[in-house]
Amino acid sequence: MAGPPMLKSENGRLAGYVFVDVADRDLGSVVTDLQAAMAEQLKLPPGYSLEWSGQYEYLARATERLKWVVPAALAIIFLLIYLVFRDAAEASIIMLSLPLALVGGLWLIWILGHAISVATLIGFIALAGVAAEFGVIMLLYLRQAWHERLKRNPSADADDLDDAIREGAVLRVRPKAMTVAVILAGLFPLFIGDGPGSEVMQRIAAPMLGGMVTAPLLSMLIIPAAYRLLCRRRIARSRSTPVTT
Template sequence: EGILKELGQPTLNIEIDRERAARYNLEMDEIQILVADAIGGTPITQLLEDEKSFGIAIRLQEDHRNDISDIKALLIDVPGGGRIPLSMVAKVKIGDGPFFIYREYGKRYIAIKFSVRGRDLGSAVEDAKFLIEKSVRLPPNYSIAWDGQFNQMKEAQRRLMIIVPLALLGIFFLLLSVFGNIRDASIVLINVPFAAIGGIVALHLAGETLSISALFGFLSLFGIAVLDGVILISFINKVSSEDESQMKDAMVEGASLRVRPVLMTALLSGLGLLPAALSHAIGSEAQRPLALVIVGGMITATILTLFVLPVFYAWLRSRKGGNLYTV
């Protein structure tokens, strides 16, 4: 946590006194050019050797460049004649300078990092934004940008906002191809919000938020919930097709006989992820929301699949009068 290392590199600081320089009719750029030539060097010519060009520059010898007293004694030509040492128009001192200059898109920046241990990334950053906007006033030409994992999370959320609707649309068309009518496909798809209820409640009870991991959990949960619905509705359709007058008995029989397959699917998913849902170990912040969504969602999806889905099926079938909306 804290500011990434910025200071610590010994740096020569030369602060020009404008008033003193003006007394000697010296311009700022004249003094700056002198210092730059003495320390950084001035290119004077080039040396050609074997079709290669080498620049040649002149500057103070290394021992003089490293001696602050020699730098203070640099002589500056004064307009009208005479010379004065650099120390008469500037303060020369050694101080801590930038250890590394961070730049991005041509702009300098200072990186600050902080830990969100015990918090989800999204809410931690939102709280930090609120506190900073409330208590910090930035100087002109300064701005704050949030980067790192937060930006990656936002980008992933934007992608998932596109992927999730497309996934549900794809599931609907697959169901349409399986059942051949919109009614049964819609009934099975009703299981998706049933499953989502359990996932949302589990996240709320555990104090988690809708993170990227949780969104992936919902995607997996929707697939499992749809599978349970397909198992049940397919069996009810099979039984009812043999004797249309026994619709009520077909639903009761279908729900009772499909209990084992539906429970096997739920237990396999729920119990397998239960340790991850209850974990608070290092790294659990990534897998815990996903596990909570699936475990909580499978509880509601299983109950509602066996008890509510057949009721929806009977209600829609009685209203539509058989196999309407066949495709």
């Protein structure tokens, strides 16, 4: 007679387990599809219940934590940037450039066929911190070049601003290239490793590797352009403000 090899119980109730192996898809989407299909096709008799456990349970817990960890991390990054510049507009420039800097990580994950998991989200959080660092240093160079130009010529105009931005951006190219080279040299061995835990490390390193292509380029293109628009608006506002005596 066919039957279970042993009786199992949980919380004082008989329990049966169905094991599902997932391949070529992320665990979250598979469980979501299974839940939708079972809700539509399965009707449990009275006294029966259904629970999803195993790795999905750990994934659900991690997802709930990340719902407040990610906003908290972004808020801390914004606060630290604001404390550096003491200017909400300049801090907003860096924060608004972060999504563009993360594009490279998304592209590399898509090319590799990796699913969005907790490990990849941790990689994106780390990438956001590095991209914010790139933006802070770039903006510091731009501010320094522009303020020095204002010290020499308090009536500097938009043409002087363009010269100062070019000067500050060029000074940042070599340090940024060195930073990117060091990060790539440190992450690439993790990305190609095949030892124990390599799958997790690869999914953490992939967003960082992809982001090291777009984050430096965007910080050298987007942030100077945004800072130029901000300073030109301030120049126009100061010129239009009447001087009272």
